Amino acid sequence: MRLFQRTEFADPVVNPASAEFEVNNWIISEFVLKVLVPVVGIRPFPLNEQMLMVSAVCRFRPSLILEWGTHRGVSARVFCETIRAFRIPAAIHSIDLPDDVFHGEHPKSDRGVLVRGMSEVTLHQADGVTRALELCADRKTHDKVLFYVDGDHSHASVTRELSAILEQQPEAIVLLHDTFYQSPDSGYNIGPYTAIAEVLSKQAARYKMIRTTTGLPGMTLIYPERSAPAA
Numbered sequence: 001m002r003l004f005q006r007t008e009f010a011d012p013v014v015n016p017a018s019a020e021f022e023v024n025n026w027i028i029s030e031f032v033l034k035v036l037v038p039v040v041g042i043r044p045f046p047l048n049e050q051m052l053m054v055s056a057v058c059r060f061r062p063s064l065i066l067e068w069g070t071h072r073g074v075s076a077r078v079f080c081e082t083i084r085a086f087r088i089p090a091a092i093h094s095i096d097l098p099d100d101v102f103h104g105e106h107p108k109s110d111r112g113v114l115v116r117g118m119s120e121v122t123l124h125q126a127d128g129v130t131r132a133l134e135l136c137a138d139r140k141t142h143d144k145v146l147f148y149v150d151g152d153h154s155h156a157s158v159t160r161e162l163s164a165i166l167e168q169q170p171e172a173i174v175l176l177h178d179t180f181y182q183s184p185d186s187g188y189n190i191g192p193y194t195a196i197a198e199v200l201s202k203q204a205a206r207y208k209m210i211r212t213t214t215g216l217p218g219m220t221l222i223y224p225e226r227s228a229p230a231a
């Protein structure tokens with residue numbers, strides 16, 4: 001049972017005309033604590049990462065959210081609860097590998113359990129970036145797309161996925177998980193962090209970045225730089 005009955009929240013976007021990212025952290029905090037945590041807990045996403053996911057969706061109001069890997073559906077559930085509570089009309093597509101493709105983290109019969117029956121979420125089984133970009137090809141031209149990249153966390157996979165997204169959808173908003181940086185002698189997987197730095201260094205377009213940097217697992221938001229509208 002939910003601890004809190006209110007399901008809709010005030011718009012948390014502050015200074016909407018500014019080129020700088022800003023949200024009302026108190027509204028986002030209340031939503032995370034009272035709606036998300038009772039449903040999804042704090043693993044794999046600690047509070048600061050849930051705050052960044054919700055803030056990105058509220059600030060950019062994507063009409064299409066394309067995410068992988070689904071696993072049990074925690075991230076898909078975070079996005080779904082967010083668009084419901086903040087009245088953001090969006091379709092969510094969540095992709096995990098087919099059952100006959102081996103991956104050490106494949107959820108098997110638990111795939112998407114947390115979002116089954118939620119009408120905003122469509123589950124797919126395919127390679128994440130390939131299916132996501134196919135879905136983009138069908139989108140309406142005014143659709144704003146948010147990609148959430150949380151599949152295989154090797155340097156090679158994140159390089160392949162982020163390069164393909166920015167090449168084909170340079171206006172996209174991209175969130176990536178497991179992106180924490182620690183010195184290489186830590187033994188941590190810093191493949192996603194280095195992949196992001198390398199891919200962005202090759203882009204002609206300019207992007208801004210917001211990161212959670214205090215500890216594992218780490219999340220990074222990338223969005224196109226734009227000027228503030230004329231006053």
Ligand SMILES: C[S@@+](CC[C@H](N)C(=O)[O-])C[C@H]1O[C@@H](n2cnc3c(N)ncnc32)[C@H](O)[C@@H]1O
Pocket residue numbers: 044068069070071072073074075076095096097103105106107126127128129150151152
């Ligand atoms: C760490 S889990 C993702 C956690 C999940 N987002 C959540 O909310 O709990 C990684 C998932 O990515 C899937 N995966 C790995 N490579 C993939 C790929 N190329 N395309 C789609 N899914 C992939 C795995 O099967 C696994 O379910």
